[in-house]
Amino acid sequence: MNATNSGITTRLSIMMFLQFFIWGGWFVTLGTFLGNNINATDGQIAQAFSTQSWGAIIAPFIIGLIADRYFNAEKILGILHLAGAVLMYLMAETTEFEVFYPYVLGYMVLYMPTLALVNSVAFRTMSDPSKQFSRIRVWGTIGWILAGLVISFIFSWDSQESIASGMLKNTFLMTAIASAILGFFSFTLPKTPPSVVKGEKITLKEILGLDALKLLTNKNFAVFFFSSVLICIPLAFYYQNANPFLAEIGVSNPTGKMTIGQISEVLFMLLLPIFLKKYGIKKTLLFGMLAWALRYVLFAFGNSDELVVMLITGIALHGICYDFFFVSGQIYTDSKAGEKFKSSAQGLITLATYGVGMLIGFWVAGQISEFYTVGDVHEWKNIWLLPAGFAVLVFLIFAATFKNEEIHYEEK
Structure with a gap:
């Protein structure tokens, strides 16, 4: 073009x-x-x-x-x-x-x-x-x-x-x-x-990105891969519960206020290269994980009245939550994959996170939300503190097992 x-x-x-x-x-x-x-x-x-x-x-x-x-x-x-x-x-x-x-x-x-x-x-x-x-x-x-x-x-x-x-x-x-x-x-x-030439064979492993599984033999990438799956469990709570939570507790214009998260996403996308250069991939990924825990703590203790600022702050953290973990994770995956497995590796990460990880997460979120419901009213404090605690657990495991490394970019 x-x-x-x-x-x-x-x-x-x-x-x-x-x-x-x-x-x-x-x-x-x-x-x-x-x-x-x-x-x-x-x-x-x-x-x-x-x-x-x-x-x-x-x-x-x-x-x-x-x-x-x-x-x-x-x-x-x-x-x-x-x-x-x-x-x-x-x-x-x-x-x-x-x-x-x-x-x-x-x-x-x-x-x-x-x-x-x-x-x-x-x-x-x-x-x-x-x-x-x-x-x-x-x-x-x-x-x-x-x-x-x-x-x-x-x-x-x-x-x-x-x-x-x-x-x-x-x-x-x-x-x-x-x-x-x-x-x-x-x-x-x-x-x-x-994109595939007529008559050219393509295997099921290539379609699903499974030929990139050999990347898991690298310990650092394996830690990142499984941490990505696990962090999708608390991620699912946000997608599934945030809007019903805001509407139920009486926050005005909840859907409009949730767009603050997307505005934040644009802002932190611009800041991401600066963070990667200054802090490295490990600390950037850890910032993203910690933001999930902080967001849910803010949701647990905020309300629609004098503490509504806590809810707005939690929504605004979306840029750090998403960009610093998922977008930087895509960049990290691209750097580790090599030319042969770039597409397959991205497909594998997508399948593992939005597929398997969030499938588990949505189920867990549904079970917990149902458990902490009395009549038609949810006990939102408990519902939000559980994924916050889980995000902290993933944060600690990742911090202890992932070794920082430099990302090398090819000159365009």
Whole structure:
């Protein structure tokens, strides 16, 4: 992609904006919707959130067996989002969890592969991704932020009055419209043909990134790998419980306030290279882990009145939580993998974290939330202190067993 080709840049930016507007437009308020609109239990809410993990586990098959071999990425992207729009509409009209679950499972199986597809369309179009991609990807974060602001500050669908009257279903209708728009828009994106040459064989190990398992023979990488899986358990608590928690305790415009986390993510993404250079990979990863524990302690002791600043601070820590562990972890993985296993290693980490780690995390979060519920009221202090303690445990294990090392960057 020529840097001066503003038409292609604009189309790719719109693609990223819609891609993450869609995700932020329903996933943040999913727990609140399920608990109030269809009276789902905490265990059932955990099942619904775990569909993200099943989608992440199944996604490599869709990408490796279909997108990389037979069809243009932009066409598959369009088809998946059009089908997703239908499922979103069906979810909005559902009043029973038994009917809702197959829809959300089907949707996540369709949506999670699109995360790789939008990257594929962008990267294959660019002449210098290291310089061009961040300027386009940031529109995805802006899309997520805007979705939350629309829900809270324009329509107030997440106010206690609107929740009680069932208005949260409109988040699915809004997302269905956005998904349909992106579905049709995808067919106008730059042509992105299959990356695998016709007739070329690709193994199941390559599709799942399992050929990168040999990296686990390196003790340091093995410590990082298993710590990544474990830290996803407390991570799941945030995705699953944060919005219902804020709404239940009476925080105004909870979804809009949660966009502070994405704004923080952009800020700390810019600061990440500075931290990596000054403190090294080990301390940067430890900062990320410790931020998870601190966030949940703030949630445990904050409230919607005079201590609401503690909740806002906890939300604002998202940038450190996510960027300093997951993004720096991707950079570390890339440096350890070598040219041959770069893609496989990233696929393996994604499968282990968003797949296995968060699948366990959502289940654990559901069990703990259900255990600490009296009637319709959650004992949020206990619910948040448990993942805080677990994050500290992972922090201590990682600090004791991971040896700091320098990350070497190739000159572009």
